[in-house]
Every structure is written in structure tokens, then in C-alpha cells.
Amino acid sequence: MKSLKASGHQLASSVAQLGLLEQEVAEKLKLPSFRDKLRSAGLFPLQPTELSVFQVNVGKMCNQVCKHCHVDAGPDRKEIMTRETMQQCLDALAKTTLQTVDLTGGAPEMNPDFRWFVAEIRRLGRHVIVRCNLTIIMANPKYRDLPEFYRQHQIEVVSSLPFYNADKTDRQRGKGVFADSIEALKLLNAVGYGQEASGLRLNLVYNPAGAFLPGSQEGLERQFKRVLFDEFGIVFNSLYAITNIPVSRYLDYLIQSGNYDGYMEKLVNAFNPAAAAGVMCRNTISVGWDGQLYDCDFNQMLDLNVASPVRHVRDFDPVRLSQRAVVINEHCYGCTAGAGSSCGGTTA
Amino acid sequence: METYYNPEDLKKFGNIGEYQKELADKFFSYYGSVFAEGALTAREKSLIALAVAHTVQCPYCIDAYTNDTLEKGCTEEQMMEAVHVAAAIRGGSSLVHSVQMMNKVKQVSM
Numbered sequence: 001m002k003s004l005k006a007s008g009h010q011l012a013s014s015v016a017q018l019g020l021l022e023q024e025v026a027e028k029l030k031l032p033s034f035r036d037k038l039r040s041a042g043l044f045p046l047q048p049t050e051l052s053v054f055q056v057n058v059g060k061m062c063n064q065v066c067k068h069c070h071v072d073a074g075p076d077r078k079e080i081m082t083r084e085t086m087q088q089c090l091d092a093l094a095k096t097t098l099q100t101v102d103l104t105g106g107a108p109e110m111n112p113d114f115r116w117f118v119a120e121i122r123r124l125g126r127h128v129i130v131r132c133n134l135t136i137i138m139a140n141p142k143y144r145d146l147p148e149f150y151r152q153h154q155i156e157v158v159s160s161l162p163f164y165n166a167d168k169t170d171r172q173r174g175k176g177v178f179a180d181s182i183e184a185l186k187l188l189n190a191v192g193y194g195q196e197a198s199g200l201r202l203n204l205v206y207n208p209a210g211a212f213l214p215g216s217q218e219g220l221e222r223q224f225k226r227v228l229f230d231e232f233g234i235v236f237n238s239l240y241a242i243t244n245i246p247v248s249r250y251l252d253y254l255i256q257s258g259n260y261d262g263y264m265e266k267l268v269n270a271f272n273p274a275a276a277a278g279v280m281c282r283n284t285i286s287v288g289w290d291g292q293l294y295d296c297d298f299n300q301m302l303d304l305n306v307a308s309p310v311r312h313v314r315d316f317d318p319v320r321l322s323q324r325a326v327v328i329n330e331h332c333y334g335c336t337a338g339a340g341s342s343c344g345g346t347t348a
Numbered sequence: 349m350e351t352y353y354n355p356e357d358l359k360k361f362g363n364i365g366e367y368q369k370e371l372a373d374k375f376f377s378y379y380g381s382v383f384a385e386g387a388l389t390a391r392e393k394s395l396i397a398l399a400v401a402h403t404v405q406c407p408y409c410i411d412a413y414t415n416d417t418l419e420k421g422c423t424e425e426q427m428m429e430a431v432h433v434a435a436a437i438r439g440g441s442s443l444v445h446s447v448q449m450m451n452k453v454k455q456v457s458m
Contacts, residue, residue, distance in 0.1 A: 165423060206421075208418070208419070215391075215421060219420060220421045222389075223391065223421050
């Protein structure tokens with residue numbers, strides 16, 4: 001399967017995606033805009049809180065082509081962060097006391113400077129989260145030592161596993177992904193990840209394999225823990241339930257499957273002011289592969305830069321960035337539905 | 349095409365209070381409590397609801413609890429097994445009455 005970009009798909013364009021989202025919500029579905037919903041909750045304009053997460057997307061290259069991917073990542077995507085931009089990220093971090101650096105992609109490990117970057121961030125004494133897709137560990141012998149590398153640097157590993165069986169996982173992420181993910185989880189467990197008292201955190205990410213919302217994070221975690229342990233002897237710390245956001249390939253899936261209208265209605269009707277108050281874009285800054293700054297990884301994929309004169313990591317200035325308002329659009333309904341959704345799971 | 353059942357009507361379920369608010373409020377409060385985590389998990393209750401939905405043959409309920417069981421992380425296999433439980437009880441309830449038929453046959457036959 002090719003990325004939308006490589007196949008010349010109309011939805012590879014962020015302008016086309018935003019046009020579709022805005023037009024459908026307002027004109028076809030007659031639903032209130034996200035801006036109006038925020039206003040009714042007393043949250044517009046959406047102001048940042050204290051910055052605590054520095055999220056860096058080190059590139060769109062990935063060994064997988066998942067059907068729901070908001071990045072439109074895949075082996076055919078060549079956008080990769082250079083060491084020069086990584087150095088600018090390190091310089092930016094050195095100016096702040098913010099403690100958490102969240103590395104994502106694509107498969108972040110496919111960036112040739114990934115290990116250097118991780119080591120340098122750790123040298124600054126910051127906590128590092130790597131969003132590892134698991135199969136990268138099995139994809140090539142040169143990645144087989146990643147669990148040991150993570151352990152050495154005390155990295156927190158956050159890994160997508162959309163379901164506890166092969167059928168649903170492979171339908172979303174590709175044939176054979178579940179089997180490889182299980183093998184990778186066993187390797188992570190073997191070096192201590194997810195084990196009580198090891199201090200090595202392994203969290204899994206659940207997102208629905210279809211056009212429905214995630215149920216209770218607690219209930220899903222209980223189920224995942226039971227099945228993964230009983231059937232494979234696998235342990236992990238927490239499960240994060242994440243809502244699929246109607247962007248890029250997931251937006252394409254919704255339209256192709258005839259689920260778009262119903263899904264948007266469901267998101268809008270499930271708007272939760274408490275979840276809106278806790279959205280992660282308020283305490284996060286997101287850095288793109290080319291150093292541009294965004295409020296979140298979804299805005300990044302929609303080319304919605306921060307509404308600030310500071311738009312590139314080389315000019316990073318936390319005080320000036322704190323004066324911005326978060327850029328919103330109709331896709332933001334995905335993070336405010338029900339119990340809320342963020343890179344760290346539910347928010348309300 | 350006009351039909352007696354309209355999928356859009358499921359969204360209007362909450363409007364039943366328009367004609368009798370007090371009883372509707374009591375019903376929805378009770379309904380919420382019934383499906384909360386308890387001695388049974390919310391997931392187990394959702395699977396029971398899916399089976400019952402097929403027994404009472406309510407298309408709204410089948411729609412709602414198909415979504416709900418998926419949201420609660422049930423597999424298609426588990427969902428179908430729940431429907432088979434409903435089918436087994438429905439089939440069994442007919443068949444167990446055949447004992448009455450057999451009793452009558454034996455009573456009136458030589």
C-alpha cells in the first residue's frame with residue numbers, strides 16, 4: 001500500500017482536508033463549529049497552560065502503512081529531520097526546564113540520527129518518550145537491539161497495539177503486524193520493560209479499528225492485560241485509549257466506507273467541556289521534521305503552524321509562545337469527545 | 349423509502365421525556381445505573397444487552413449495542429457467541445414446550 005502522497009490522492013493536500021472538514025460540518029451536517037463549541041464552554045480562544053511536553057516528529061518514514069495513519073507515513077515518505085534541526089531542538093530544550101521530550105514519526109528509529117538525538121536529550125537530563133510501532137524492532141537485524149538501547153537510556157516506550165488479537169490489529173496495521181508486535185513486546189519484557197519495580201515503563205496505545213469511539217480506558221486496559229498475559233505472557237504498565245482523528249488516511253477511510261457523517265456527528269455530540277479544558281495542545285509544543293512549530297501532531301499534518309511570530313525551533317522562545325492562542329479546526333472534536341483523547345490517553 | 353423503522357429515530361430516544369418527563373427521567377437514570385460497572389463489568393453487561401437486543405428483535409438496540417460492544421473492546425467472535433446464546437435460549441424455549449406436547453400425546457394416545 002502506498003501513502004496518499006505517493007498515490008497522488010486528493011486528501012494528501014492539507015488544504016483539501018481542511019476544506020472538506022469545514023464544509024461538511026457547517027454546510028452538510030449543520031453541526032456547530034468547534035470554535036462555537038469552545039466558546040459555549042468558555043474556552044475560546046484556547047490558551048496554553050504551562051509548557052511541559054516537547055514533542056518532536058523526526059520524520060514521516062515508516063516501515064508500516066497503517067490504514068488510520070494521520071501522518072500518511074510509510075516507506076515511501078522521505079521527509080526526515082536532519083541532525084542540524086535536531087541540534088536546534090537541543091538548543092531550544094537547553095533554554096527551558098521542561099522535562100518531557102516525546103519522539104514520534106513515522107517510525108522515529110528510522111531516522112539515521114535517532115540514537116544520537118536520544119543520547120543528547122538524555123545528556124540534558126530530560127525524560128524521553130519514544131513512540132515505537134513495535135514491528136520496527138523485528139523489521140531488520142540492525143534494529144533488534146533497540147530494547148537494550150531504550151533500557152540503557154531509561155526511555156519510556158509507548159507502543160501502538162490497536163487490539164489484543166491478530167485479526168483486528170492486522171486489518172488496521174497490515175498483515176503480520178500482530179505477530180511481529182508480540183515478538184517485539186516479548187523482547188521489551190525480557191530487558192525489564194513493563195515489569196514491576198524495573199522503572200522501565202512500557203505503555204500500549206489502543207485506538208479503535210473502525211468508525212467508533214474508544215470505550216472506557218480502564219475496562220480496555222483490564223481486558224488487554226488479561227489476554228496478553230494469559231495468551232503470550234506479556235506485561236505492560238498502562239493502556240492509553242486514543243480516539244481516531246478525522247485527518248489524512250483515517251479521513252479517507254471514513255469517506256470511502258460511508259462512515260464520515262455518522263462519525264463526525266458522534267464526535268460533536270460527545271463534546272465534553274472537561275475534556276476540552278484538558279486537551280494536550282495546551283501544554284505541548286510540536287516540532288515538525290523541518291523544525292516548524294505546531295500546537296500538536298495533528299495540526300502539524302494539516303500544516304496549521306502555531307499562531308505566533310515564533311514559528312521555527314531555531315527561534316524557540318517559551319515566553320512568546322505562551323502568549324499565543326492554540327490553532328483549532330473541526331478535527332479538534334476528536335480530542336474532546338467523551339473521556340477525551342491525547343497522546344497520553346483520556347483527559348477527562 | 350419510507351419504513352416504520354428509521355435509523356435517525358435512534359438519536360431521538362432521549363426525546364421521550366417530551367410527553368412524560370418524570371417517568372423518562374426515572375427510566376434514563378435507572379438505565380444509566382444498570383449499565384454502570386458493578387458485580388458485572390460494563391463490558392459483560394453490553395454483551396448481555398446485545399444478546400437481548402436480538403431476542404427482542406429491536407433494530408435500534410442491535411445498532412446501539414453493536415457499537416457499544418465494539419467500543420468496549422469485544423471481538424466479533426464474542427459478539428456472535430452472545431447472539432448464539434440468545435438463539436439457543438429462544439430455540440430451547442420452543443423445544444422445552446414440546447414436553448407439554450409429548451405429555452398430551454401420551455395422555456390421549458393408546
